[in-house]
Amino acid sequence: LIETKQIKKVYKMGNIDVNALRGVNLNIEEGEFIAIMGPSGSGKSTLMHILGCLDTPTSGTYLFRGREVQDLSEDELANTRNREVGFVFQTFNLLPRMKAFENVELPLMYSGGRAAAIRKRALDVLERVGLEDRVNHRPTELSGGERQRVAIARALVNNPKLVLADEPTGNLDSKTGHEIMELFRSLHKEGRTLIAVTHDPEISEYADRIVKIRDGIIID
Amino acid sequence: LIETKQIKKVYKMGNIDVNALRGVNLNIEEGEFIAIMGPSGSGKSTLMHILGCLDTPTSGTYLFRGREVQDLSEDELANTRNREVGFVFQTFNLLPRMKAFENVELPLMYSGGRAAAIRKRALDVLERVGLEDRVNHRPTELSGGERQRVAIARALVNNPKLVLADEPTGNLDSKTGHEIMELFRSLHKEGRTLIAVTHDPEISEYADRIVKIRDGIIID
Ligand SMILES: Nc1ncnc2c1ncn2[C@@H]1O[C@H](COP(=O)(O)OP(=O)(O)OP(=O)(O)O)[C@@H](O)[C@H]1O
Numbered sequence: 001l002i003e004t005k006q007i008k009k010v011y012k013m014g015n016i017d018v019n020a021l022r023g024v025n026l027n028i029e030e031g032e033f034i035a036i037m038g039p040s041g042s043g044k045s046t047l048m049h050i051l052g053c054l055d056t057p058t059s060g061t062y063l064f065r066g067r068e069v070q071d072l073s074e075d076e077l078a079n080t081r082n083r084e085v086g087f088v089f090q091t092f093n094l095l096p097r098m099k100a101f102e103n104v105e106l107p108l109m110y111s112g113g114r115a116a117a118i119r120k121r122a123l124d125v126l127e128r129v130g131l132e133d134r135v136n137h138r139p140t141e142l143s144g145g146e147r148q149r150v151a152i153a154r155a156l157v158n159n160p161k162l163v164l165a166d167e168p169t170g171n172l173d174s175k176t177g178h179e180i181m182e183l184f185r186s187l188h189k190e191g192r193t194l195i196a197v198t199h200d201p202e203i204s205e206y207a208d209r210i211v212k213i214r215d216g217i218i219i220d
Numbered sequence: 221l222i223e224t225k226q227i228k229k230v231y232k233m234g235n236i237d238v239n240a241l242r243g244v245n246l247n248i249e250e251g252e253f254i255a256i257m258g259p260s261g262s263g264k265s266t267l268m269h270i271l272g273c274l275d276t277p278t279s280g281t282y283l284f285r286g287r288e289v290q291d292l293s294e295d296e297l298a299n300t301r302n303r304e305v306g307f308v309f310q311t312f313n314l315l316p317r318m319k320a321f322e323n324v325e326l327p328l329m330y331s332g333g334r335a336a337a338i339r340k341r342a343l344d345v346l347e348r349v350g351l352e353d354r355v356n357h358r359p360t361e362l363s364g365g366e367r368q369r370v371a372i373a374r375a376l377v378n379n380p381k382l383v384l385a386d387e388p389t390g391n392l393d394s395k396t397g398h399e400i401m402e403l404f405r406s407l408h409k410e411g412r413t414l415i416a417v418t419h420d421p422e423i424s425e426y427a428d429r430i431v432k433i434r435d436g437i438i439i440d
């Protein structure tokens with residue numbers, strides 16, 4: 001499904017270069033559950049944004065289903081992002097003026113569809129993350145772990161084949177984190193591909209394999 | 221140092237009342253290291269904001285050093301917040317247009333003092349959290365765990381007697397989280413009082429005691 005060769009990402013800050021990724025080679029089969037682990041600042045979120053077609057590498061190649069992502073048209077990219085990939089951001093990225101269910105409905109608005117069906121789907125997935133009593137709260141009216149779960153729900157609402165989750169249980173107590181793990185496990189059993197940046201041992205122990213990153217390269 | 225009686229916090233949303241805290245009684249001695257644990261949405265951050273004088277309860281009393289916080293003048297409250305309390309927010313609350321060192325200098329600006337001394341103090345505490353190479357980055361140019369550490373540095377820059385940390389290692393890998401724990405341990409040995417909301421067993425195991433919250437009340 002995913003094949004990257006020598007992915008580099010350089011951030012230029014005045015006369016300083018920050019080498020966030022220094023040549024990442026990654027092969028991920030469809031249906032795998034991968035845990036990405038590594039120190040703070042080692043390049044995990046940068047890599048996830050590139051894998052999710054939300055950012056482009058400075059150099060290197062990224063084949064998604066055998067096609068070079070950097071050659072895709074704007075339409076094809078947008079389609080991949082909206083239909084194929086569900087992204088849980090480390091900082092949630094919820095829209096502050098929208099209620100929880102409106103935030104979760106948003107990805108469904110692009111594919112057309114009846115409003116009632118969209119509403120039902122959003123409420124169903126919010127229930128799956130335990131937020132049925134919080135659907136009308138805006139992000140500022142939610143706890144940290146509740147915002148995290150809205151972000152997870154939004155990533156799943158479009159039934160994506162590839163789920164990219166950047167530290168999905170960082171703000172959750174162990175019981176709620178376990179429930180999210182169970183949700184990911186059932187998604188995996190349905191045949192989806194999951195890539196989770198995590199330092200949660202429960203997630204890394206369930207994963208098919210662990211990819212370790214340090215200083216912008218994969219080690220081991 | 222801290223004594224609360226029957227603290228309640230009710231959020232009104234239209235015709236619905238959200239009872240975030242339903243009568244919290246807490247006694248904390250100076251020099252204690254307390255871990256607060258509980259499920260997502262149970263009221264931990266709400267309680268922390270009240271303890272840090274950043275929010276007021278709907279009812280109940282809060283004595284800080286024997287004085288009712290709700291009777292303090294605006295000046296006395298501001299003084300307590302700036303000089304006595306260091307608060308690490310669960311969502312960091314960094315100013316996006318300021319560099320890391322400028323964010324950390326901010327609490328020192330209120331107490332007057334030479335610019336050179338303020339700069340040095342900010343850089344010292346950023347070094348203590350491992351960010352000496354990131355001091356000129358703005359929050360959007362930092363990883364999640366780096367932002368969390370800037371928030372920690374900013375909370376400590378004023379040498380507060382009371383440190384309130386709301387999930388301070390949620391975005392950190394185990395090694396970096398351990399370094400933060402060691403920093404908290406040394407602060408504690410210096411005689412400071414620390415209250416940390418956490419689901420990190422390393423922090424809860426070091427704590428003098430664990431306060432458990434569920435549905436807005438303390439249990440056990
Ligand atoms: N402004 C608000 N209006 C309405 N409800 C709110 C508001 N702020 C918080 N809440 C609700 O109050 C409850 C307690 O929130 P709080 O942030 O204290 O939880 P928490 O224990 O810190 O959770 P977490 O571990 O997920 O951070 C939550 O269920 C939340 O939805």
Ligand SMILES: Nc1ncnc2c1ncn2[C@@H]1O[C@H](COP(=O)(O)OP(=O)(O)OP(=O)(O)O)[C@@H](O)[C@H]1O
Binds near residue numbers: 013038046090362
């Ligand atoms: N826009 C930017 N400009 C400059 N440097 C950046 C920028 N964005 C990220 N960085 C740097 O790139 C490095 C990698 O960042 P990244 O967010 O990928 O780390 P991470 O592994 O996800 O860390 P964490 O576990 O703390 O979330 C960090 O050291 C960060 O400071």
Ligand SMILES: [Mg+2]
Binds near residue numbers: 044045363365
């Ligand atoms: Mg990250």
Ligand SMILES: [Mg+2]
Binds near residue numbers: 143144145265310386
């Ligand atoms: Mg909280």
